[in-house]
Amino acid sequence: MHRTFPATFSSKVASEELVFRVRRLGVKISVTIKDIARLLDVSHTTVSRALNDSPLISEATKKRIVDTAKMLNYVPNYSARSLVQNRSYNIGLFFATLGGSTSADFFYETVHGVAGVIDQCYNLVVNGLDQFDDFDWVDSRRFDGVILVSQSERDDQFVYYMQERKIPLVVLNRKIALESLVNILSDDRGGAKAAVNYLIENGHKEVALIGGVPGFQATSERREGYFEALMENGISIRGSLMEDGDFTMESGRRAMLKLLEVTTPPSSVFAMNDEMAIGAMAAIASSGFSIPEDFSIVGFDDSRFSAYFTPSLTTVRRSIGEVASRGAKALLDLVDGTTIAPGRVFVETKLIPRESVRHI
Amino acid sequence: MHRTFPATFSSKVASEELVFRVRRLGVKISVTIKDIARLLDVSHTTVSRALNDSPLISEATKKRIVDTAKMLNYVPNYSARSLVQNRSYNIGLFFATLGGSTSADFFYETVHGVAGVIDQCYNLVVNGLDQFDDFDWVDSRRFDGVILVSQSERDDQFVYYMQERKIPLVVLNRKIALESLVNILSDDRGGAKAAVNYLIENGHKEVALIGGVPGFQATSERREGYFEALMENGISIRGSLMEDGDFTMESGRRAMLKLLEVTTPPSSVFAMNDEMAIGAMAAIASSGFSIPEDFSIVGFDDSRFSAYFTPSLTTVRRSIGEVASRGAKALLDLVDGTTIAPGRVFVETKLIPRESVRHI
């Protein structure tokens, strides 16, 4: 082992002596700063400084210490550091729920987007708000910052809780009234409007709507977009063409089955997400109709599978990954104390025309 | 505020005095054990004991303290507790990778399965092994235990690392040679065999294979199952009917396009996961063929969308969620020091017949 000793070792300490000391360290489970200090005859402060790249230390000693630390596989004790620094090195990524109406694709893209930005020194802690009765476990000493993927006003309770505790918070996916907050979301209304406009441009006089979970902000925003498009094109809104879903495939299927029973069925459908669009497509097919010949359909999200359907699904792309990564970057700045302008950022949406819409 | 004081408060401390003391606490960000101790004129040791439900304390004082703590919204400082107890209260959930070949559905089901079991006192830390150059950051003081969702032998390095550090580890999704480990996975081989057998039973004389990432254990196991089924039915193996994919939809599409160019194309295809099956279905459709008339296809995983395709996809269900939750339970036992028998658990797979297979 002593053959690997870096040459920069203290001249005061003979190589043999050092070997002896390392030996005496024995089968210690983990090396501490004190160990290194004793080994090199310096104070533990000096070691701490070296390891934290402090400027208050000579390059020589720093190198000596850093080398030794590496050799001994020193790993800092995060609990100790956390205790004294009052930081947890935990970043929370909280979803309103981990089950049901959070679609797999959405979840995946979000976690992926955040994880790609978060630094190695942080733990990314994933959780569903609905898992717990209260928020007591969310504490400034346990989370340096939190990214909330919000769906509805029900989450406001949590937002206020966080404000109270002064825990840095970034809210994704839903407009938040608090101006002091960083708030990143996609332009749901604009996207929905574009989707419906596209159907109208393609000659559809009637556009049915399959809605998401009532109460979710994405649902109301996309409904607004739907309304706007209809109104601007002088198309009257028919209640019988609007069905509620809950963002799951099954709900899309059920909603479509109902729409098929309307006396004068629409020629086109806008589903508020791709999963419900799939469900609707399944319902249409199982009823003996075909897409886009009998029905045109547009989804929302551009889930990764939407290009692979038959027919491929026309949809609205909103980069969930970008929302997530921008949110994560903002949170990191917030945690680092970098002053960033709070406020709302809309990530653009874009219509992706594919085969599920027919021009009439 | 003093109206809400519980009646059990120390008689030694008059209500007014207590109010005064609480006042003096002022706008402290967080209440500590010491605060409570001072408030109630007991030692901080006593408070600690009460809060930890120690038997070395009278019911009366315990109640008094617990009530006060609740009233003051006391939250323990996990860093401090961790430091002294040498536990992090972090549970790691590590994937070989967070991108690419980890499908959204798989990821979602796994996280969901684990999160449903993990106790509130733990943080669930999600990570991809490929995000980092080394494993130094994975430390026994930073993770009480880790669940590894493994794909290939490349992850062995990590497994050994964990063994060395004696960090409790549960490995999911892939057979691990180490007998001392808890190892939970689905019966990939059996599932694949069932899938291929099903095609053969339905009169198919030729079954093409679309494989997963070469090197992934799921890939080789499922290939084995494919071979076994063919051999037991006296069907010869044709190399031209086997294409490699990487578990993504696009790879399934490409593989199928190649299979369509074979001189005598097969009447059926077994794709090693549902995503590739979708890709294959897209390729078949775009080439002007239809399913199941021209080609029968079976997937693997029973992803939630497979029932909603047109035609719906015959596939093999393996409960990823169950693998995950069983793994999490085992890890929790391990962390708690409960002696559990290590070893391998196979979660059963089950063929789910749907419309994508035609009987000839």
Add this chain to the structure above:
DNA sequence: CTGAAAGCGCTAACAG
């Protein structure tokens, strides 16, 4: 049953 004292490993004034 309760309290006093020690110490976990680290960082951060404050002196030299």
Add this chain to the structure above:
DNA sequence: CTGTTAGCGCTTTCAG
């Protein structure tokens, strides 16, 4: 540039 000292909030001996 380096060392001394103190202390983060908690649990845990060890004495009463």
